[in-house]
Amino acid sequence: MLHKQRAINRCLSLAGKKTPSPRRQQARRRGGAGRGGAGRGRILGRCGTAPRGAGAVTHRPPFRLRCQWCFLAEPWLECFNSPYGTKYFPEYAEKIPGDSTQKLSEVAKKCSIYVIGGSIPEEDAGKLYNTCAVFGPDGTLLVKHRKLHLFDIDVPGKITFQESKTLSPGDSFSTFDTPYCRVGLGICYDIRFAELAQIYAQRGCQLLVYPAAFNLTTGPAHWELLQRGRAVDNQVYVATASPARDDKASYVAWGHSTVVSPWGEVLVKAGTEEMIVYSDIDLKKLAEIRQQIPIFSQKRSDLYAVEAKKP
Numbered sequence: 517m518l519h520k521q522r523a524i525n526r527c528l529s530l531a532g533k534k535t536p537s538p539r540r541q542q543a544r545r546r547g548g549a550g551r552g553g554a555g556r557g558r559i560l561g562r563c564g565t566a567p568r569g570a571g572a573v574t575h576r577p578p579f580r581l582r583c584q585w586c587f588l589a590e591p592w593l594e595c596f597n598s599p600y601g602t603k604y605f606p607e608y609a610e611k612i613p614g615d616s617t618q619k620l621s622e623v624a625k626k627c628s629i630y631v632i633g634g635s636i637p638e639e640d641a642g643k644l645y646n647t648c649a650v651f652g653p654d655g656t657l658l659v660k661h662r663k664l665h666l667f668d669i670d671v672p673g674k675i676t677f678q679e680s681k682t683l684s685p686g687d688s689f690s691t692f693d694t695p696y697c698r699v700g701l702g703i704c705y706d707i708r709f710a711e712l713a714q715i716y717a718q719r720g721c722q723l724l725v726y727p728a729a730f731n732l733t734t735g736p737a738h739w740e741l742l743q744r745g746r747a748v749d750n751q752v753y754v755a756t757a758s759p760a761r762d763d764k765a766s767y768v769a770w771g772h773s774t775v776v777s778p779w780g781e782v783l784v785k786a787g788t789e790e791m792i793v794y795s796d797i798d799l800k801k802l803a804e805i806r807q808q809i810p811i812f813s814q815k816r817s818d819l820y821a822v823e824a825k826k827p
Contacts, residue, residue: 585630586623597636600729600767602681609639612660617649625655630694634727634757635663635703643684648703648727650692661701662686665709674733677767688826689715697722697799704728707742707756710749714822717750717812722802724750727757735770740782748780751806753797761788778805 597616598608610616616636624631631651638647638660646663664686666679689712690701700716700723707713707726716724724746730739739756747754754776759769771788775795784795806812 586627586632596634600765602679602683605637605644605682606639609637609644611640612636612638612647612649613657617651617657620649621651621655621657624651624653628653630658632699632701632725632727632757637683638662644682645686646679646683646703647686648690648701650699650701658692659690659701661690661703662688663703663706664712665705667705669734671733675731689719689824691716691719691721696797700724702726704730707746708738710746711822713746713750713752715824717752718822718824721752722799723753723755723797725755725757729759729767730770732768732770735772739770739772740774740776740785743774743776744780744782747776747778751778751802751809751811753777753802755795758786760786760790778802 597610598604613621617633620631620633623629630653633649633651635646635648638645646666648661648663650658650660652658662685663679663683666683666685668678668680670676692699692701698719698721700713700719700721702712702724703726707728713724726743739758743754743756746752754774756774758771758773761769761771771786773786773793775783775785775793775797777783777798778801784793786793
């Protein structure tokens with residue numbers, strides 16, 4: 517279970533602890549992005565490789581002194597605790613809480629930050645889910661989001677993938693409150709469904725977070741476009757966390773972890789390599805945009821509506 521050991525080492529390194537490195541193996545890519553604050557806040561973003569001993573220890577000061585949010589990438593192929601492939605999910609699936617999420621909890625408490633922990637294959641009652649766990653500054657599990665829309669696509673000659681071969685979809689919305697704002701969660705393919713973002717906006721979310729791993733087919737075409745669309749349509753900040761690119765992997769991620777403003781501006785975007793990026797979240801600016809272009813009060817509810825069928 518080298519992928520799980522790498523994940524645990526990465527979490528421990530962020531918390532300033534050290535454990536022996538696993539056998540040297542080809543590194544897989546993974547990534548992250550940030551934090552939002554009341555009035556004005558800071559997002560820390562990481563787009564990087566799988567754990568290499570305590571390599572992230574040098575990045576502890578930004579976590580502790582400047583950031584209150586940490587977003588980690590969707591860690592299937594991004595390699596949080598599992599390779600990305602339907603044949604691997606049953607082998608690497610964990611309960612929540614479990615080994616990987618316990619380490620996320622420890623990091624959150626150690627650094628006194630909110631951790632949006634990407635995703636892992638979760639096993640529950642005989643079913644597997646693609647699940648994102650969120651932890652508060654005291655290490656408490658605040659919410660877990662099970663991916664609602666499974667990645668089943670077929671682009672002839674380019675990419676075919678079917679998460680539904682082994683995974684089950686979630687069936688609930690996932691938000692959590694902080695002293696700064698309310699946050700809505702999605703995972704990767706969820707970002708393509710505008711209704712989900714609209715419901716989150718209706719429920720008072722000002723920041724939407726999508727751990728994700730677009731590929732070399734969908735990434736250049738839709739990655740930034742979808743983020744800017746969700747941000748502008750709902751006048752919210754959108755943050756995505758992607759793995760860095762590993763051209764030798766069986767599934768090659770597009771990379772480019774990004775933060776987009778409610779105006780549709782790309783505030784920061786990582787490259788394809790391992791890196792850390794920062795961005796300010798300005799909720800005063802968000803309020804100004806909503807006042808200047810008051811789309812929420814201008815919607816024609818007499819003609820159309822987006823309605824949630826579950827709480």
